[in-house]
Amino acid sequence: MTSPRIVHVATSAPYDVTVGENLLQDVASAVPESAMRVLVVTAAPLRRHVDNLKALLDSRGLTVVIAEVPDAEEGKSAEVLAFCWGVLGKSDFTRSDVVIGFGGGAVTDLAGFVAATWLRGVGVIQVPTTLLAMVDAAVGGKTGINTAEGKNLVGAFHEPLSVWCDVRALDTLPRHDLVAGLAEVVKCGFIRDPEILTIVGENLTMLRGEGREGSLDDATRAVLVELITRAIQVKADVVSADLKESYLREILNYGHTFAHAIEYTERYQWRHGAAVSVGMVFVAELAHLAGKLTEEEVDRHRTILAGLGLPTTYPGHRWDALLTAMRRDKKTRGDLLRFVILNGLQNPVRLEGPDPAILQGAYAAVSA
Incomplete structure (x- = not known):
């Protein structure tokens, strides 16, 4: 197993990107102590992995809510965004709570925008599970959704608290x-x-x-x-x-x-x-x-x-x-x-x- 590699992103709100193997426990540990609730935005094919993460978060005493969204670009719509807002509202999420984007680039884009817009900004942790998401979508703070007129025309810059790139997730990637x-x-x-x-x-x-x-x-x-x-x-x-x-x-x-x-x-x-x-x-x-x-x-x-x-x-x-x-x-x-x-x-x-x-x-x- 390769040793984890860490890249520091030195923006005004600095954070680390960790690249390695078997990082799920680290992801759970990365949720700030101030958080009481976690929303995990994900797609159906990843549910087994998300359930494992939920068990780790549960063990910390966190309330975990899972928002399962359509896979790929179909998930980056205003309708799906509104669904996620509804989940946050019904679950009483506050500014100290955290969103986790667990999936490909479309999921991390959506999760980032959900976090950027809820209460004018809550923390987001990105767990990209595709190569494209690891090297592009999940790093850099760009978030967004698509409209009928084009891709990523609605969005915001919202930097993550941390990013976790587990290459074991690529084992099952087509x-x-x-x-x-x-x-x-x-x-x-x-x-x-x-x-x-x-x-x-x-x-x-x-x-x-x-x-x-x-x-x-x-x-x-x-x-x-x-x-x-x-x-x-x-x-x-x-x-x-x-x-x-x-x-x-x-x-x-x-x-x-x-x-x-x-x-x-x-x-x-x-x-x-x-x-x-x-x-x-x-x-x-x-x-x-x-x-x-x-x-x-x-x-x-x-x-x-x-x-x-x-x-x-x-x-x-x-x-x-x-x-x-x-x-x-x-x-x-x-x-x-x-x-x-x-x-x-x-x-x-x-x-x-x-x-x-x-x-x-x-x-x-x-x-x-």
Whole structure:
């Protein structure tokens, strides 16, 4: 078993992210002594694990309420949010009580927003159970829900009390979901930590997991702990300097403008990581056409992502729909589209109002 790794997030309300194995007892111990009640927001597939956590919390004398919500993006709606508020109200939750988000990125986004909005803010502990949630959604204080008009358009910044990333939770994660989560890890390699790209490149077969049956082996867990810790460190460094996305934090959205447009166009039927993979290739092509990246650097995007089994293309003839969706992106200012691109590897910059011709050229490159 690998030793726990701790990443400190030095924001105005600092907290630690722990990456390791068999952390459930630690999660129970992390609930502040001042709390009397705990709301665990989770999805049905995780109920057995949540029952184990409830037993540990019960042993501390805490009143535990479980809010079971729809899995994945279906849970990030105003209706589900209102359901959680109702549970809190009926259970007499006060400002000293705590919410725990136990699940994938959609659950941690929802739980964080529930905590941010109840009594104008109560404590939240995040227990991400997917790779995507561990390296992205659960760290950094972003919370939110979706609307009919787009993803994460309603939300708040609300930092957790602590985050617990137990790689044993990945044992039962479907292979395609594990691979999709690696897209966010690779993103951190391109924007800040090149060692991530080296580690991924040296372990493509292991990380793809084709033919894997049952639990992850010790070697794979060790590689994942290293990659998860490195990716979280990248995010921690960025959000510590810029919590509320005034400028620097936007680099974490590398590939996301196009990715969110794909998700919206596909009515959220694409995995987020799969969309981010195509989105990174799109902005790499955009950077190449803008004279910022070489062909070899663009090819490195495709080689690593395709080597993991992630998509690098998207069907053609959908440009108008994608362009409309991108104009809703949070980085857009008025009618001015803004993208995070690379001016050489590990050097993210902004590209504002790109020529429509190079936008269509980048799209042609990913739809070929």
